[in-house]
Amino acid sequence: MQLTQDFLRTKKLPHIWCPGCGNGIVTAALVRAIERAGYDQREVVIVSGIGCSSRAAGYLNFNTLHTTHGRALAFATGLKMARPELTLFVIMGDGDCSAIGGNHFIHSARRNIDLNAIVVNNHIYGMTGGQHSPLTPTGMKATTAPGGTLERAFDLLELAKGAGATFGARGNAAQPRQLEQLITRAAKHKGFSVVEALSPCPIAYGRRNKLGGAVEMLKGMKESSVAVERAAEMDEADLEGKTLNGVLFSIDAPEFSSEYHRMIKKDHG
Amino acid sequence: MAETKPVLMQGNEACAMGAISAGVRFYAGYPITPSTEVAEIMAAKLPEIGGVFIQMEDEIASMAAVIGASIGGMRTLTATSGPGFSLKQENLGYAIMAEIPCVVVNVQRMGPSTGVPTAPAQGDVMQARWGTHGDHPIIVFSPSSVYETYYLTIAAVNLSQKLRQPVIMLLDEVIGHMREKVFIPEAGKLLVEKSSDQIPSDWKPYDEKGLTPLVPFGFGHYYHVTGLFHDQYGFPTGDPPHVERALDRLHAKLEKYRDEIVLTNYIGHKEPRVAIVAYGCTVRSARSVVKKAYWQDRLPVGLLSLQTIWPFPAREIEALAKQADVIIVPEMNMGQLVGEVERYVCGQAKVVPLNRYDGEMITPDQISELIGRWLS
Incomplete structure (x- = not known):
């Protein structure tokens, strides 16, 4: 599908991302998903935090809100409560969402507020030059873990589910068509949706961990991913080292902003 | 302004009621002594008038949610006290930079740190001025009575809207918790300054020529909002002459309206x-x-x-x-x-x-x- 130029601020390009970065692929998948879902451009809001992937907001021709580090979901919560008719996509990086923004992430999930969180997970803080994040796998190297990190990583989608999120999906930059479909489904889901988009950072992560360049990293991503449907038929030994992709969970539950506004109307309308 | 019979109320209550009178319809906050009554009153009153109250997960989120709701076009307020005010500073700076109106109430208590939560103090004067990083402008009101709290909160909301500038209501525990009479104006006779509904065709969110209203999200103006230095349309720039001009413009806004601000x-x-x-x-x-x-x-x-x-x-x-x-x-x-x-x-x-x-x-x-x- 041709990428709609109306949804891009072409005058703001070229983007700031490094060669081989996956942010452009994820951003393109988001734009295609928005177009496919047929939203009114006026009613789409892109909120983002701080970091490489959060710069995407500046290149997208919607209502765009580039917030502070970790706080994108809290800004988005206020906006969604004020204007429940708007559709919000919240772009965050792995450190932005799960470290400094971890509290807002679990509480957005708990409220089940209708926000679509797109977490671009490159396993590293890229903008600051390669520090480990809560999504860096144990043993991987970073400038702040030169011998490999001893810390254990979050499973972001398990975290989201445990906290009350009602839609969770994982895709990757190597399979952009699937990623687009996952974002579309997340957007259609009423409630807090999380799409974890695995994305290569050859400069700040791949190079230090000898994962090769962008092509090798994308290839590795594709090879290690297993669709959830297929994984159900595989045994544990075969799943060792694999990453599940697709829709991991989708649950029906009351959504916070609509419940709140229904309460206002019922009690005081 | 026509005033009706006196009502006995608490300072924190006067703050909440003043805000509602001035059109505030969104409150996000986190419980903290001695400001909690503001949140409790908002939680009771706002749903009755179609407004939104939300208790957020922390002080930082409360400040962020208020800014988000303001971008959605609502008049907003949040209240806190010393330790919470410290936590709000980063996003307060964001609101100043992105020129998003909002009112932040700090009912001061004895510090530093947890201090004496129930004792009054005036220790946040410099934090209110310089708490967030960078050379930012700020407006801070400090009422000395319940009556002043009511009217200064209204002024704070109006000024914040007009100048697209956060305003701090710096109360203290004495004013927040004391009860005094307040003359509440008759309904519909309030000094709520309505922002213009007329959006000029050449509207720019950060017009270098002067004050420009905030057009909320959702009306077809695809501008960008960021805490980075930005151009007239909100897009990031690091160009030195532009950065200096943008900062001068933020300060000039307050200097120009100095006589309305300084009471x-x-x-x-x-x-x-x-x-x-x-x-x-x-x-x-x-x-x-x-x-x-x-x-x-x-x-x-x-x-x-x-x-x-x-x-x-x-x-x-x-x-x-x-x-x-x-x-x-x-x-x-x-x-x-x-x-x-x-x-x-x-x-x-x-x-x-x-x-x-x-x-x-x-x-x-x-x-x-x-x-x-x-x-x-």
């Missing part, structure tokens, strides 16, 4: 030998002393009370310094605003600080004893 009140002798400069609850003790000393005993004393402490009322202080020999500055801290007073008195009068920081109010006796010493 003070003087009572007492026209050419006082001893004058007091006070703000917040300390005004109450000072006023009772000056009333007796001037109106009853005809002594050459006066009181300049500051409803606005930032931007600092420099002109008023300069004028007072030309008249008074001695200027007493009572503060419930170790001396914060007194430094600013000295800066503008500039040696033309003797500046005498009077500080108390044990969690108790400065009493009229303390002030009158000091006045007596300087008069004799």
